[in-house]
Amino acid sequence: MxxxxxxxxxxxxxxxxxxxxxxxxxxxxxxxxxxxxxxxxxxxxxxxxxxxxxxxxxxxxxxxxxxxxxxxxxxxxxxxxxxxxxxxxxxxxxxxxxxxxxxxxxxxxxxxxxxxxxxxxxxxxxxxxxxxxxxxxxxxxxxxxxxxxxxxxxxxxxxxxxxxxxxxxxxxxxxxxxxHLFDNRYGTGQNTIDGILRATNILLAGATVVVAGYGWCGRGVAARARGMGADVVVTEVDPVRALEAKLDGLRVLPMHRAAAEADVVITTTGNRDVVTVEHMRLMKDGALIGNSGHFDLEIAVDDLTSTATSRRYLRDNCVEYTLPEGHRILLLAEGRLLGQAAAEAxxxxxxxxxxxxxxxxxxxxxxxxxxxxxxxxxxxxxxxxxxxxxxxxxYDITIDELTPRQHEYLTSWQFGT
The missing domain is CATH 3.40.50.1480 (Adenosylhomocysteinase-like)
Structure with a gap:
């Protein structure tokens, strides 16, 4: 049934x-x-x-x-x-x-x-x-x-x-x-930003948005946050992707440094424990945390729940946790897939x-x-x-086709200087 x-x-x-x-x-x-x-x-x-x-x-x-x-x-x-x-x-x-x-x-x-x-x-x-x-x-x-x-x-x-x-x-x-060139980059980029805005209605222009992971999903989120006027910081464990983010004009920092500056943190890594309670203790009062990875392991939600002194529902898909130090962390969509849970997919x-x-x-x-x-x-x-x-x-788009001469050139090795 x-x-x-x-x-x-x-x-x-x-x-x-x-x-x-x-x-x-x-x-x-x-x-x-x-x-x-x-x-x-x-x-x-x-x-x-x-x-x-x-x-x-x-x-x-x-x-x-x-x-x-x-x-x-x-x-x-x-x-x-x-x-x-x-x-x-x-x-x-x-x-x-x-x-x-x-x-x-x-x-x-x-x-x-x-x-x-x-x-x-x-x-x-x-x-x-x-x-x-x-x-x-x-x-x-x-x-x-x-x-x-x-x-x-x-x-x-x-x-x-x-x-x-x-x-x-x-x-x-x-x-x-x-x-992945389209779904991960353009789809995840758009619906993650959509999820943040539906859950909070914050202004991204002027905000510091930390994107954890610079794969195709991270690229998409970073590009759209930047397009809305955010100061985007990328965290990475892969040196090549970190270099890509730098040459794309983004700041690159380790999470423990990025967390202290963040107004918003979005995880896009596919790994676990990317944002821990130790990182949250470094964040500003009222910082937002959301996850665009598939599973709800990228943010240490269980540790946050056990550490927080109080928990308060603020809006749909937005819950405020107060840490022992007194500052508040806002968790979006329970740490689950933000663009699917809080937005339209x-x-x-x-x-x-x-x-x-x-x-x-x-x-x-x-x-x-x-x-x-x-x-x-x-x-x-x-x-x-x-x-x-x-x-x-x-899309009613036509493209060029190789001529026989071009095809011959691309499939041979004899042509040189």
Missing amino acids: PLLRDPALADDGARKIEFAHRRMPVLAGLTERWAAEKPLRGARIAACLHVTTETANLCRALVAGGAEVALCASNPLSTKDDVAAAIQRDLGAEVFAVRGCDRETYYQQVKGALDIEPTLIVDDGADLTATVHEQRPELLPAIIGGTEITSTGVIRMRNMAADAALRYPVLPTNDALTK HPAEVMDMTFATQALAVRYLVERAGELEPAVHPIPKEIENEVAVAKLAA
Whole structure:
């Protein structure tokens, strides 16, 4: 049985899904073709994703392709309950997703999706993958492969492969250029700033914003904060990325120094304990802390809760903690994925490319069932190119093509000075 907040919310969700659908032309075109071709006929897909309007349109494509789909939430605060109800009612997927659920219910949702006895896994954060390997190993022989959409999940799956624990091939959607160059940079950049503003309504112009991590997500957040007039400071553990931030015109400091200057701290690292209570003790009274990484481990929330002398709800997704020294720290969205929990998730225009890449990766696994070894395999270049070409066409953009003479030059070594 599906697990929903309220099936009566479906009408609201359906309108929002249609609004996103209009802004996802690549995925819409794929859906139309697949409705005739049925390339996924017979596949059973368990998907663990943020339950948003964009995800709804991915479900539409997969079902149109002939797959049976069960969807569960990949984060307790990213589910849109009206969208979940509309997917269940209108789009042919069974949904297990309730916003704001506790940990026990979260994993009840994951297990509900696995009850479909999947042949394919579509994951965001690798919770579904880890659960099927650790708790439902009897399902593994039927699974021909999986995909993973986020940086944190790809790290987990590569670690599983290194430990010889991964039992089926995985395509890391996050590594595709058509995903991370756009989704991570422009999507995370925009919705993180959106989440900060919805949760606090602060003025970013003139504020010191510390961005922990300068990968593609960190780049996006830093660029948008800077564009709104903030003084942006980057913290990093990677020397090359730190140099990139410096040459991009940003200040680079270790966290213990950056924390003392911060009005806002945003974590985008995919690692844990990036902001500790020791860092918080150095911060200004009223400093804001938020996380744009997938899991709620980047900020030491449990330590903050146990150390604080009081806790006070200020606004939606904004809770004030008072430390023993007397100064206050404002935690956004419980330290969870800020752009999903406090804002509207990634814009449909970038998720169009991400989910088209994801859908084509699923088709690739179906077409090559039994051919790929259990490992993390790169997304084929032809999938990236197919998505990019379709997106350019949607923007009515044409580009140059190599002449035969240029192609000959680029594929030879004889031409020199």
